[in-house]
Amino acid sequence: MQSNQESSSMEVDVATSEQKVLPPKPKFEPLKPHEMSSGQVQFRKVSVPPHRYTPLKKAWMDIYTPVYEQMKVDLRMNLKARKVELKTRHDTPDISNLQKCADFVHAFMLGFDVIDAIALLRLDELYVESFEIKDVKTLRGDHLSRAIGRLSGKGGKTKFAIENASKTRIVIADTKIHILGSFANIKIARDSLCYLIMGSPAGKVYSKLRAVSARLAERF
């Protein structure tokens, strides 16, 4: 019946006179995380690698406070399973909060600092990208060690230079590299790191970085 009416409503002249008054469209508020999946609680579990155990212990309160207070997500450490567990509360405003907190904790586990990882909570569009050295170039033995050395630089200055120029945070864990930042900045950092892996000297990478950062700064 409604379809007929709809088809008839195409004809402008006829529609207005014959149309029934439809009920107004329903407006639903977005579901709270608690109500999702028919009222069951949402969980996230993040495993803790052994080398981050002690730093987690040290920085637990720094992690816990923003998660619980601001994100309104429950947080606990499962010592037996060596996992951090997150849970929505009834007053968690948004389902994405849970995911954000999980990402935050995961970033910490990868090796980022709390203050850097906190940005994940605050900004929507930050991502963590991970790749390995062997993805870029197959290196073995001494070459690999040298590549890692090249990436960090003396006292880490190359890494810091890249971080500062591209507004990202980089973690070099043996052969794994993690980059935290916005999409474009991750690209800049990744390109620089790839050049370094492939063998270009640091000076060259610096000059490229300078050019890039100048361009970035000009945009505003």
Next chain:
Amino acid sequence: MATTTDAGVEALNRLKEIDPPSLLAPNPALSQTARTASQYLFSSLRPFSQKSPLDQLLVDGYDAEQIWHQIDIQSQPLLSTLRRRLKQLVNNPEEISKLKAPSDVANKAEPKNNQDEWEEEESDGFDEELDEGDEDVDEDEEGVEKEEGKGEEEGNEDEDEEDEESAEEDEEEKGEGVGIEDKFFKINELNAFLKKEEVDKGEQDSEDDDMLDEAGDFEMEEDDDDEDEEEEELEEEEEEEEEEEEEEEGKEKTRYDDLSGDKVKKNKTPSTHEKQLEKLQSKIAQMEKANVEPKTWTMQGEVTAAKRPTNSALEVDLDFEHNVRPTPVITEEVTASLEDMIQKRIIEGIFNDVQRAPKLPSKAPREVKELDDNKSKQGLAELYEQEYVQKIDPTSAPLSFKDELKNEASMLFKRLCLKLDALSHFNFAPKPVIEDMSFQTNVPALAMEEIAPVAVSDAAMLAPEEVFDGKGDVKEETELTQAERKRRRANKKRKFKAEEVKRSEKKAPVNAVSSQVNG
């Protein structure tokens, strides 16, 4: 007649004795002498020239030309008869022996003839003194430098003549010196002459002259030795004279016998014109021959080494184009001039130093972002926060990356500059304008400007139109008219009502839904 003869001979002798340079200047005494001598010669030749209209040479008050012409009138037919006689003798050599009976008349006539001819030459010489005088000298001596003596007027022909004459004179003198015996001498002379004729057919002129002279010789040799000297001279003169006259005759002949060709020419001495023509023709022949022949290698275009004889390029002056300026030869003057210039420049202080062109600050120097090698003190969150804030609110942008110390220093310096400028009261020169893009906010200008002007101003940074974004005539409450006030109130009411409706609509469906649910 004897007195005149004596006078004539005397005159001749006198003429013979004079030195040639004195002939250069016109001398009336000498002229008189010459005239007398000419007269004498003329009259001595008179018996032989039957056809001549003149009995005596008229010299008083006559011009040299006129005298010469008189002589010419006499001598022309005389010469032709002599020639005829000579031809006869040539054809019939036996007659020569018959000639041996010398007639005194003939003898006398001959010397007279000779003398006359000589005199004629003398008269000629007065027109062309140089030539004749020199001729005489040459004849007296053995003719050494005749070319110098000869005038250009007479041309090359005369030179040839004289050469011939000298040869002939030598011959004659030699011949005369050998023997006096008639027949023997004659035969010898004849033989010599015949040989010569066989050898040089081209010089028939000279041969003719020789023959003539020898004919004269034959006649004269039997004479006294007294006359020998004279005769020598006279003979020599005669030769010349005859040659000259032959020349004239030759000329005449060419005039009449032009068409007869070279043969006729060759028979006699060629005239000036003929000689010129000959020369031209020889030149032409030469040039034609050269044209026909293959050219020398220097005249051909591109010549490789194979096409020219070996080492021939060494002998020829080759012309090269030098594209390089020849190196300057350093002489003392050059060095001196250079040193002078250097000293002058040093004194004046004008040097050709290269000065760097001033670079104008065309565009704002980009802020060079230095890469910080150290670990950043701000966390990532703070970093992005700052970025965000900068995007939203430009004024609260923090200072660009510089050392804090640097900032402090720059602030202090600016304050100092301000104070110093204030001392000069409005007379400070502003910094050069560099175009710099920046956001202007509507903040009191005082707050933004770093160098505060002495006069404090309340002016805002933004212009009024930049602040106000409305359109139309904006009026205050007090300015409004009644109608406008009403209009404003009506608009306000309308807006309020619209909002009310919206709000009620919002509430209504919710209530409806809830009622439905409940129901």
